[in-house]
Each structure stands twice: as C-alpha cells, then as structure tokens.
Amino acid sequence: MACGHRKLRPGQTITLGHEFVGTVVQAGARVTLCGVGTRVGVAPNIGCGRCELCGRGLMNMCPEYSAFGIDRDGSHAEYVAIPAAALAQGSVIPLAPHVSAVDASLAEPLSCVVNGLRAARLDPGDTVLVYGAGPMGLLNLMLALLSSAARVWVVDRNEARLEQARQLGAAGVLNPDAGSVQEWIGRLTRGRGVDVAITAAPVREIQTEAVQLLAPFGRLCLFAGLPNDAAPVELHTNAIHYRNLCVTGMTGGSPQDYRTALKLIESGRLDVRRIVSHVFPLEEVGRAYATAMSGTGLKVVMTAETPRHP
Numbered sequence: 001m002a003c004g005h006r007k008l009r010p011g012q013t014i015t016l017g018h019e020f021v022g023t024v025v026q027a028g029a030r031v032t033l034c035g036v037g038t039r040v041g042v043a044p045n046i047g048c049g050r051c052e053l054c055g056r057g058l059m060n061m062c063p064e065y066s067a068f069g070i071d072r073d074g075s076h077a078e079y080v081a082i083p084a085a086a087l088a089q090g091s092v093i094p095l096a097p098h099v100s101a102v103d104a105s106l107a108e109p110l111s112c113v114v115n116g117l118r119a120a121r122l123d124p125g126d127t128v129l130v131y132g133a134g135p136m137g138l139l140n141l142m143l144a145l146l147s148s149a150a151r152v153w154v155v156d157r158n159e160a161r162l163e164q165a166r167q168l169g170a171a172g173v174l175n176p177d178a179g180s181v182q183e184w185i186g187r188l189t190r191g192r193g194v195d196v197a198i199t200a201a202p203v204r205e206i207q208t209e210a211v212q213l214l215a216p217f218g219r220l221c222l223f224a225g226l227p228n229d230a231a232p233v234e235l236h237t238n239a240i241h242y243r244n245l246c247v248t249g250m251t252g253g254s255p256q257d258y259r260t261a262l263k264l265i266e267s268g269r270l271d272v273r274r275i276v277s278h279v280f281p282l283e284e285v286g287r288a289y290a291t292a293m294s295g296t297g298l299k300v301v302m303t304a305e306t307p308r309h310p
Contacts, residue, residue, distance in 0.1 A: 018075070023039050033087065042080075043255040044074075046085050046086050047060075047062030048065065106301075115254070125148065125150045128198065130144070134200065137201065146269060152169070157177060182209065182213060204226055208234045216245075220246070221248055222250075
C-alpha cells in the first residue's frame, strides 16, 4: 500500500497506476523481446541497476528505485512509456495468449503477497491469521491456502468482505466489533497461538495485538504500511524474546516475484478473478475511483478494452 510510501512527496501531482498490463504499440529499434503487438505485464519497480540489491534482482529494495504511479507517471492513461532500464532488468514480461488483461493486471499485487509470505517463512501445515479482508488480505488468504497452510483465519470489520473470505476458504472469520480477537484465537488454537500473522490493513493497533497471538517461533509479517503521520507502535519485546518470535516487513515485489505471480495466474492455480468486483472502461476513471474509495467492492480494474464483468 502507498499510504505511507517513502517515495511520495507533499503536493505531488502524478498519473497514478502501478498495477498494469498492456499491448506494445511502439518499440525502440533495439527492442527485440517484445515487439509491436506483444501483450506484456510490467513489474513496476525500476532499480538503479548498479547497487548490491539490484545485483540480487531486488529492484523493489533499491535505495534509488523509481516506480510507475509513485514517482513517475503510471498506467491510468491511454499510453505508458516504458524505459530501457525496465527492459534490461527483466521487468517487462510477455503474457500467455490465454490470460485476460484483467486477470494479468493482478500479477503486481499478487507479487507483493509472494514476497510477504516468503518473508513470513510460511510452511505447510502452518496456521495463519490475516488481518484485513480487502483485496490484499484475500490474496494472502488464497496464496496461504495454496501453499498448504492448515487453516487460515481472517479478521475484518466489513461483513461483506468476511463473507468473501469464507467463500475463498477461510476456516473462520471474526468482526472485532463482535468479540476479542485474542480470545477467539486462544479458543481456536487451545491457547497455542498461530504460526503466522499477517497485518494486511494499515492500522497500528493490530500490529501491537498480532505479536500477542503468535505461537512459539511464530512469525509476524507487517504487510501493510502505516500512514506517514501515524504514531509509533508499541511493541511487546518480551513476547518476542521469550517465545522466539520473528517480526518482519515487506514492500513491493521483485521482477522474479512478479513472474512467479504471473505463473500462478496463467496456470489457473490461483483464480484472482474471484476478488475482482468491478471492471470499468478507462474513460470512466472517475467512477472507478469513486467505487474503489467507497469500500463497497473489492478489486476495481480499469481497461481500454471492452470490460468483461466477473
């Protein structure tokens, strides 16, 4: 999430959009991988290409990285210019013919989930708690189940989204307004706690609470960033110390994470279309934004093609 993104500047004006795919309509003379007419996905983070992290393929962690929709114009426009550096770093990936643009557009958010679950060291048979049943929380739920988590529980205040989590395979859901999350997890795990907790909502209080819900050797992934003006988070270090816990973060995804996400989508193993609630033509960008901001839907997609509603 970009609510506290380190690249954002006060008063910044930019064309948004970092989750996108498209068709090449013009290519430079030295471009050979994806000529005119090629459908491609684009991993949005472009590294400097010189530092240690870029050398490891972690362009999303490059201290000088640039990103579409963050500090360079993004995809909420008819055309997007892709620099040579993105091609050189493997960030432009041809799409399989059978994959729709709508489905492929979710490769970027799914790549973040690939990164986050790797950071959390999810193992087969683990129990998982996901805070947040928005699109990112639901993608975490879906990939955790695909990765052989034994049970995944979901917490959210939106009842419609909790129902969606149930339909996607959550073992149980809870609205925290209806009861204590700590007591609920205590009952479900017989006091043991969960192996992995994922905070997929930008709420500081849940970061504090999640530490208390982990089993010995549990892992907490701070998946969603907090707003820049958020107060410091209280961290119970004795719980971390005495239970050998691991607290980790994640931000974005590398080009390899994007490729992994795209393979999952192309294979049909992870049906991202299940979290797409609305598809709008690009000329209805205002309506798309209003729908996304209202919280009444899930993932909202814009397309220059004729939209196909899920």
